[in-house]
Amino acid sequence: MSSQSKISDSKSVSKKSTSSANTVDITFPFANxxxxxxxxxxxxxxxxxxxxxxxxxxxxxxxxxxxxxxxxxxxxxxxxxxxxxxxxxxxxxxxxxxxxxxxxxxxxxxxxxxxxxxxxxxxxxxxxxxxxxxxxxxxxxxxxxxxTKEIATKSxxxxxxxxxxxxxxxxxxxxxxxxxxxxxxxxxxxxxxxxxxxxxxxxxxxxxxxxLQKNEDKxxxxxxxxxxxxxxxxxxxxxxxxxxSNVDEDEEKENNEGVPKQYNYLPEEEKNQRKCTLCLEFCKDISVTNCGHVFCWKCICEWCQKKNECPLCRQHIQLSQLYRIYNY
Incomplete structure (x- = not known):
């Protein structure tokens, strides 16, 4: 009886060990x-x-x-x-x-x-x-x-x-x-x-x-x-x-510098004609290439530093061949 009980106990222990091994969750460490x-x-x-x-x-x-x-x-x-x-x-x-x-x-x-x-x-x-x-x-x-409501007397x-x-x-x-x-x-x-x-x-x-290696998870x-x-x-x-406080008023003035007030009241077609094809905003410090295309001075200068060609017609241009236009 003792030997049978030992065998049964060993079997029960082995079953418990196998069942516990099956139910153990394999956890992985969090990444550092x-x-x-x-x-x-x-x-x-x-x-x-x-x-x-x-x-x-x-x-x-x-x-x-x-x-x-x-x-x-x-x-x-x-x-x-x-x-x-x-x-x-x-x-x-x-x-x-x-x-x-x-x-x-x-x-x-x-x-x-x-x-x-x-x-x-x-x-x-x-x-x-x-x-x-x-x-x-x-x-x-x-x-x-x-x-548009600046004209109104009462706000x-x-x-x-x-x-x-x-x-x-x-x-x-x-x-x-x-x-x-x-x-x-x-x-x-x-x-x-x-x-x-x-x-x-x-x-x-x-x-x-x-x-993980030693001291890797620190x-x-x-x-x-x-x-x-x-x-x-x-x-x-x-x-x-x-x-x-109103810190962004100066930034707005810098962004709107060079943009006339009349531009906001122009039709959409005329607004599109006055936009720079590089930044898609109103042309500031208008400049023209030797092929006759108009851009912002800053935009076309940055473009020429990367490529010596017109963005529209691909004609060869140089920084020395750009012309500023005033009162346009």
Whole structure:
């Protein structure tokens, strides 16, 4: 009886060990800051390569003029294409594959679904661009409405609200670009959790798919995060008066310098004729090439430093052959 009991006990122990071995969760360590940053740098490198190749192909097919008009949109579409070919199709990005990391949901410790990946890419690429475009559009709308109602003797509540909105938009851009993103990066350096704002919103983290070496998981960037927070605090103290006051009036004067007031009241056809084909804005410091095409002085000078040819007709030009036009 004792031998049978021992055998039964050994069998039960072996069953428990095998069942416990089957139920053990294999956990992987979270990726550190250096690996995440290296992965992002690799992804940006290959994205830039794809963007340049797409731009060159677009320029060869549709010409320089349309290329200048759609250059920013080509870059955004190329970035989306990069993540569609890698992450959305279920693969690692080239940076993630190089650094041997994969994203997971912090709550469930499982890889994110395809829909979650799409949301993350939209937040990462599309949301900042759409936010800036929306703020620029809103600023233009409030500005034109203010200009058209300058003649009115009494200002209504809607006019004061539009004027207040127009003055606050540049400060909101400054807060978004300089302070909010900087605080986000400093928190990443301190705790190593979320490098992109999109991953912070969706609670997605990175884990290693390999065994770590000794002292590899130590946080080496915590001091840098606190230094950035201290720098932000000093900037806020210095710029507190300028943020609360009308700091952007001088910038508006610089941007509108050289643009006559009559330009805002011209028909759209005449406005298009007075625009520079490089920056697509009103021609400032008008200059003409030896082939007879008109551009902004600054735009055509920057163009000639890259290519010695007219952007429209491809005729050879030089900086010494540009002429300024006054009272045009």
């Amino acid at each position: 800051q250096s690996s995440i940053i290296r992965s992002v740098q690799f992804d940006e490198y290959y994205q830039d390569y794809l963007i340049n190749e797409t731009k060159n192909l677009f320029k060869q097919i549709f010409g320089t003029r349309k290329f200048i008009k759609y250059e920013n949109k080509i870059a955004i579409i190329s970035r989306f294409l990069y993540y569609i070919l890698t992450s959305i199709l279920g693969n690692q990005t080239l940076g993630e594959e190089y650094c041997e990391i994969i994203p997971i949901k912090n709550s469930t410790k499982t890889p994110p679904s395809k829909l979650t990946k799409i949301y993350g890419i939209l937040f990462q690429i599309g949301f900042p661009q759409l936010t800036i475009l929306f703020l620029n559009k809103l600023q233009k709308i409030t500005k034109t409405s203010n200009n 209504t509540k809607s006019d004061t609200l539009k004027k207040f909105t127009h003055n606050q938009i540049p400060r909101l851009k400054t807060l978004l670009e300089k302070y909010i993103y900087a605080v986000h990066i400093s928190l990443f350096y301190i705790n190593g959790r979320y490098y992109e704002i999109s991953k912070r919103i969706l609670k997605n983290r990175y884990i290693f798919t390999r065994k 946080n080496k960037y915590e001091a840098l995060g606190y230094i950035i927070l201290f720098e932000i605090f000093i900037k806020l103290i210095k710029n507190s008066k300028s943020i609360l």
